[in-house]
Amino acid sequence: MAPRVGDDVSNKQVMFRDYVTGYPKESDMFLTTGIIRLKVPQGSDAVLVKNIYISCDPRMQFFMRKAVGLTGYDRFTPVFVFHENLQPMFGYGVAKVLDSGNPKFKAGDLVWGITGWEEYSLITKTESLIKIQHTDVPLSYYTGILGMPGMTAYAGFYEVGAPKKGEYVFVSAASGAVGQLIGQFAKLEGCYVVGSAGSKEKVDLLKNKLGFDDAFNYKEEHDLNAALKRYFPEGIDVYFEHVGGEMLDAVLLNMRHFGRIAVCGMISQYNLDEHQGIKNLMHIGFKWIHMQGYAHRNYYHLYPKFLDTVLPFIREKKIVYVEDAVEGLENAPAALVGLFSGRNFGKQVVAVAPE
Amino acid sequence: MAPRVGDDVSNKQVMFRDYVTGYPKESDMFLTTGIIRLKVPQGSDAVLVKNIYISCDPRMQFFMRKAVGLTGYDRFTPVFVFHENLQPMFGYGVAKVLDSGNPKFKAGDLVWGITGWEEYSLITKTESLIKIQHTDVPLSYYTGILGMPGMTAYAGFYEVGAPKKGEYVFVSAASGAVGQLIGQFAKLEGCYVVGSAGSKEKVDLLKNKLGFDDAFNYKEEHDLNAALKRYFPEGIDVYFEHVGGEMLDAVLLNMRHFGRIAVCGMISQYNLDEHQGIKNLMHIGFKWIHMQGYAHRNYYHLYPKFLDTVLPFIREKKIVYVEDAVEGLENAPAALVGLFSGRNFGKQVVAVAPE
Numbered sequence: 029m030a031p032r033v034g035d036d037v038s039n040k041q042v043m044f045r046d047y048v049t050g051y052p053k054e055s056d057m058f059l060t061t062g063i064i065r066l067k068v069p070q071g072s073d074a075v076l077v078k079n080i081y082i083s084c085d086p087r088m089q090f091f092m093r094k095a096v097g098l099t100g101y102d103r104f105t106p107v108f109v110f111h112e113n114l115q116p117m118f119g120y121g122v123a124k125v126l127d128s129g130n131p132k133f134k135a136g137d138l139v140w141g142i143t144g145w146e147e148y149s150l151i152t153k154t155e156s157l158i159k160i161q162h163t164d165v166p167l168s169y170y171t172g173i174l175g176m177p178g179m180t181a182y183a184g185f186y187e188v189g190a191p192k193k194g195e196y197v198f199v200s201a202a203s204g205a206v207g208q209l210i211g212q213f214a215k216l217e218g219c220y221v222v223g224s225a226g227s228k229e230k231v232d233l234l235k236n237k238l239g240f241d242d243a244f245n246y247k248e249e250h251d252l253n254a255a256l257k258r259y260f261p262e263g264i265d266v267y268f269e270h271v272g273g274e275m276l277d278a279v280l281l282n283m284r285h286f287g288r289i290a291v292c293g294m295i296s297q298y299n300l301d302e303h304q305g306i307k308n309l310m311h312i313g314f315k316w317i318h319m320q321g322y323a324h325r326n327y328y329h330l331y332p333k334f335l336d337t338v339l340p341f342i343r344e345k346k347i348v349y350v351e352d353a354v355e356g357l358e359n360a361p362a363a364l365v366g367l368f369s370g371r372n373f374g375k376q377v378v379a380v381a382p383e
Numbered sequence: 384m385a386p387r388v389g390d391d392v393s394n395k396q397v398m399f400r401d402y403v404t405g406y407p408k409e410s411d412m413f414l415t416t417g418i419i420r421l422k423v424p425q426g427s428d429a430v431l432v433k434n435i436y437i438s439c440d441p442r443m444q445f446f447m448r449k450a451v452g453l454t455g456y457d458r459f460t461p462v463f464v465f466h467e468n469l470q471p472m473f474g475y476g477v478a479k480v481l482d483s484g485n486p487k488f489k490a491g492d493l494v495w496g497i498t499g500w501e502e503y504s505l506i507t508k509t510e511s512l513i514k515i516q517h518t519d520v521p522l523s524y525y526t527g528i529l530g531m532p533g534m535t536a537y538a539g540f541y542e543v544g545a546p547k548k549g550e551y552v553f554v555s556a557a558s559g560a561v562g563q564l565i566g567q568f569a570k571l572e573g574c575y576v577v578g579s580a581g582s583k584e585k586v587d588l589l590k591n592k593l594g595f596d597d598a599f600n601y602k603e604e605h606d607l608n609a610a611l612k613r614y615f616p617e618g619i620d621v622y623f624e625h626v627g628g629e630m631l632d633a634v635l636l637n638m639r640h641f642g643r644i645a646v647c648g649m650i651s652q653y654n655l656d657e658h659q660g661i662k663n664l665m666h667i668g669f670k671w672i673h674m675q676g677y678a679h680r681n682y683y684h685l686y687p688k689f690l691d692t693v694l695p696f697i698r699e700k701k702i703v704y705v706e707d708a709v710e711g712l713e714n715a716p717a718a719l720v721g722l723f724s725g726r727n728f729g730k731q732v733v734a735v736a737p738e
Binding site: 269272276291292293294297298302303304305306307308309310311312313314315316317318319320321322323326 | 624627631646647648649652653657658659660661662663664665666667668669670671672673674675676677678681
């Protein structure tokens with residue numbers, strides 16, 4: 029029998045043991061079972077939800093480390109900072125509202141936003157929650173193509189890099205949640221698009237399923253500069269940066285005048301004791317390059333416009349969206365850890381209690 | 384007696400011996416005396432000028448080296464490429480038109496733009512020449528505050544970095560031709576401005592004559608990150624980049640969210656066998672920083688607006704402009720070479736035949 033509002037029920041949770049150094053390991057997390065009352069406390073504007081999907085995202089690693097040396101970074105990431113040990117994990121997810129003290133949400137609503145890594149969550153910080161209006165697409169998409177990674181790709185493509193028809197576009201980490209969308213947006217807008225990824229399977233995906241003009245496995249290239257010259261004999265107009273390090277250095281050598289570099293992330297660098305130095309930055313000045321860091325969080329005013337653009341692409345099958353789903357909270361730690369070794373194939377999601 | 388149109392006259396010239404490696408030395412140039420006929424050849428749209436001032440600019444070093452590895456750079460710098468040995472030097476200057484085959488210029492006009500390092504020049508590529516309309520200010524200013532460096536500072540400040548009132552602005556190489564103007568624009572717009580320079584005298588100039596809020600000698604700072612934290616406890620909103628290397632790395636650590644970095648040049652890096660790696664670029668992504676390379680050449684449509692802004696600043700003495708002038712073509716090679724050791728104090732100009 030389905031639990032009802034007011035019941036005390038058992039609540040499986042993925043707990044966070046302590047701040048990590050380096051990449052998270054499975055042993056940094058553990059499962060436990062608590063008890064939760066399925067009711068929002070009197071007078072609170074929280075919502076109580078049943079989690080349906082939770083999302084594994086590369087940026088979660090930051091929220092598992094003590095922020096050292098990232099001046100001012102904390103200011104913008106309050107919900108992800110773990111102030112004490114033994115906290116349940118947080119992250120983006122899709123959930124159903126069971127009880128609400130918040131006028132914006134009512135029981136039965138489907139929402140996406142930041143929730144707990146557990147079966148049921150009492151969400152007190154509701155700012156990130158967005159009500160799901162369109163359910164003719166898989167709900168899991170709201171952890172990806174229609175959620176944070178989708179907004180990231182949309183903002184990066186249309187607002188930051190803004191490639192024009194016929195321009196040469198390069199996407200690194202192109203099979204990831206953001207990269208696969210950016211590459212497809214670029215094709216839909218008439219650009220020439222090449223992606224890099226870290227395995228033969230991912231390269232095949234890019235070329236054969238996602239419609240990239242070309243793709244290569246960066247692990248098989250000894251000279252990234254030569255590789256880029258091969259794929260872009262005319263140079264690169266717009267680079268979507270997800271990896272940093274040697275790839276960025278090679279890209280700078282191959283950028284065209286007035287080129288743009290949209291910096292979403294630099295995943296190769298986050299966990300090095302000493303970050304790799306980028307030696308070709310002078311090309312920013314030589315070639316009047318525009319390099320811009322961005323994050324989804326500054327673009328949510330565009331969410332309705334984003335849905336107007338992307339929902340038709342999905343319904344008309346103009347966009348292919350690849351998910352890597354695991355079932356059950358107990359498999360969430362391994363799924364998250366797998367992101368950092370590139371084990372996932374497409375957007376990594378955990379089905380907690382699919383509808 | 385002043386030479387007349389049609390006369391054959393002797394023409395002192397600074398010759399360029401061959402492509403240099405590293406910084407230019409005085410011995411890479413030599414003086415010679417040729418003969419020039421003071422007349423534009425029949426049917427040509429060239430202009431024949433008497434040079435008044437010539438300008439020494441850091442970027443001239445590029446045009447003295449074989450362009451290696453600067454993909455696509457050449458396309459934009461045709462006039463400066465020395466295709467054969469024993470060419471006279473070129474550069475920005477102020478000149479008087481003696482004879483003209485070009486409908487845009489007539490004898491007696493004063494012009495600024497790219498001319499030869501010689502007493503008289505036959506200028507066949509006239510695209511860069513701009514007629515001087517305002518002569519109530521020193522003509523030498525058209526090699527600096529009213530010429531290419533002025534346009535660079537104007538575009539960098541108003542079009543690229545665009546600091547707003549109350550923002551924290553940092554300028555490196557702040558006593559240089561571009562830096563001193565940017566800092567003063569920033570003060571006029573109500574910003575808080577700190578500059579770095581390489582000597583006590585330059586720091587004194589910034590603080591005591593140019594009105595910077597503060598300034599420091601980077602050569603006396605062992606830890607640039609700590610220095611910047613001292614001068615910018617709240618962080619930096621806009622950085623005007625002229626040096627690169629360690630300074631840029633320290634700046635990245637101290638940038639605020641949504642900060643802007645306007646990249647005019649990276650003079651510390653141009654002549655290293657191996658460029659210093661920049662390790663803190665991740666902050667571009669973390670803090671949504673905008674980094675943009677730019678050059679004056681893309682902003683000449685704004686030249687009238689630029690004059691409308693800057694001429695009143697000069698006439699009302701709201702801007703201090705510091706020149707380092709030497710007399711005579713024979714001193715031009717040493718003046719140019721001095722730029723690269725920081726010997727000049729303010730904008731370096733050579734008076735060839737001041738009016």
